[in-house]
Amino acid sequence: QVQLVESGGGLVQAGGSLRLSCAASDRTFSRYTMGWFRQAPGKEREFVTYVSWSDSRTYYTGSVKGRFTISRDNAKNTVYLQMNSLKPEDTAVYYCAAAFGLTASMPSQYTYWGQGTQVTVSS
Numbered sequence: 001q002v003q004l005v006e007s008g009g010g011l012v013q014a015g016g017s018l019r020l021s022c023a024a025s026d027r028t029f030s031r032y033t034m035g036w037f038r039q040a041p042g043k044e045r046e047f048v049t050y051v052s053w054s055d056s057r058t059y060y061t062g063s064v065k066g067r068f069t070i071s072r073d074n075a076k077n078t079v080y081l082q083m084n085s086l087k088p089e090d091t092a093v094y095y096c097a098a099a100f101g102l103t104a105s106m107p108s109q110y111t112y113w114g115q116g117t118q119v120t121v122s123s
Contacts (some may be wrong), residue, residue, distance in 0.1 A: 009117030
């Protein structure tokens with residue numbers, strides 16, 4: 001059982017930045033692709049980005065490309081999401097998730113999820 005704990009959410013003005021962190025409890029963290037998803041009120045959970053387990057390759061959904069950066073520190077069992085140039089439409093609960101031994105962008109492919117952290121961007 002992998003426990004994921006997100007932190008770093010908050011309220012920020014449009015154009016501002018936030019850095020989310022997700023700490024994992026499992027020592028095999030390096031074997032997991034780590035993803036970030038988000039869910040806005042009344043909407044389905046959507047993929048934001050992932051960093052792969054094998055070569056730290058990254059992939060982003062189009063709406064955040066060039067503004068968000070995912071990274072991982074396997075020594076600290078932590079994945080980060082640096083969010084710059086935030087927009088009101090980025091407002092959502094952000095979740096980190098872990099998928100063992102595969103590269104994935106579908107929520108159903110991720111086994112473990114954090115509790116989520118709220119990000120609110122005011123206009």
